[in-house]
Amino acid sequence: MTELFPAILDAPAWNSQTDEVLRCQAVIQETHDVKTFVFTAPxxxxxxxxxxxxMTLVLPIGGEEVNRCYTVSSSPSRPYALSITVKRVPGGLVSNWLHDTLRENMDVRVLGPMGDFTCDRSEARRFLFLSAGSGVTPMMSMSRYLLDTQSGADIAFVHSARGPADLIFRRELEAMELGNAGFRTSFICERDAPFEKWPGYRGRLGTENLAQITPDFLEREVYVCGPAPYMAAARALLERSGFDMRRYHEESFDFGALLEQEPEIADTTQALADTAYTVTFTKSRREIACPSGTPVLSAARAAGMRLPASCAKGMCGTCKCKLVSGEVEMEHQGGIRQREIDQGMILLCCAKPRADLVVER
Known part of the structure; x- marks a missing residue:
């Protein structure tokens, strides 16, 4: 056992360009429909x-590789393991696969970490973390980090759920409050659980209960994560209250919503006449025109194609595919490894043609 500790303490840093496999070490049942999966490197x-x-997980589902993004719920202050916390979504392809299939000692391929929704470079000393449902995961990572590093931050943690049985990390959050004077946890539940009458705040997040929970919320740095309707409601609440929105930060778990924000190509008649290239999709048996300054994914969407994609920003890797021939300009944000680029892979969401293309998709 004594030989183990120096090996761990001297371990090199994880490098997603060369290290792409993680091993599941534990599966923790958080609630009736939420599990935490703990990973280490081989x-x-x-x-x-x-x-x-x-992180982006690359999973073998139904004979194909499926990419899906999940926020890391663990903290970088505990660097020898990494965890994600996943809610089972009815009909959800990946969440159901993870809940039903992923077990201890199984390996998965991953890409990352990525993303800018983080508090570690903030100069603020007072935070308000607002979350609902699975949106609790980045807030847990931030809270664990701020407490582990003895930052001295004052944290008001407000989490909303349908009922007591749906409160993710409930016991840990209550323990964090007991052990840290500057950390306060508040839960808001819409209803009672079958065997537990909820004694705390009821309903949904609103101006009245937020002012009761955190009277100085207008003076804090605010981070919000959860379903899109929840974040929209939180944003509107703060704006109505006169909050300085320069101190507002939000993250959406719905990467599909990000895709919907990707602008469609409007009138490209003149561009097509002068600078368009042909993009041929071998598996879809489709051929489209794509202007030189337009991402292939945008042109494909404008042509009525529905290709696999999530973030539409070059981060998640969902739209990764093989470029059979042609040349592209590509500025990504970490969603593809350099060795994959060297092997001819591209991200359709940020690849702009410089010639006619043939794509294996």
Whole structure:
């Protein structure tokens, strides 16, 4: 046993360009429909990331590789393991696969970490973390980090759920409050659980209960994460209250919503006449025109194609595919490894043609 500790303490940092496999070490049942999956590297590695960032999992489902992004719920202050916390979504392809299939000692491929939703570089000393549902995960990573590093931050942690049985990390959050004077946890539940009458705040997040929970919320740095309707409501609440929105930060778990924000190509008639290239999709048996300054994914969407994609920003790797021939200009944000680029892979969401293209998709 004594030989183990120096090997771990001297472990090199995890490098997503060369280290792409993680091994599941534990599966923790958090609630009736939420599990935490704890990973380590096959060989000792230290995970360096910013609290609140996400990883992209590359999973073999139904004979295909499926990419999905999940926020890291663990803290970089505990660098020898990494965890994600996943809610089972009815009909959800990946969440159901993870809950039903992923077990201890199984390996998964990953990419990352990535993302800018993090508090580690903030100069603020008072924080308000607002979350609902699975949006609790980046808030847990940030809270664990701020407490582990003895930052001295004052944290008001407000989490909303349907009922007491849906409160993710409930016991840990209550313990964090007991052990840290500057950390306060408040839960808001819409209803009672079958065997527990909820004694705390009821309903949904609103101006009245937020002012009761955190009277000085207008003076704090605010981070919000959860379903899109929740974040929209929180944002509107703060704006109505006169909050300085320069101190507002939000993250959405719905990467599909990000895709919907990607602008469609409007009138490209003149551009097509002068600078368009042909993009041929071998598996879809489609051929489209794409202007030189337009991402292939945007042109494909404008042509009515529905290709696999999530973030539409070059981060998650969902739209990764093989470029059979042609040349592209590509500025990504970490969603593809350099060796994959060297092997001819591209991200359709940020690849702009410089010639006619043939794509294996």
């Amino acid at each position: 060989e000792p590695r230290r995970f360096l990331f910013r609290p609140g960032q996400f």
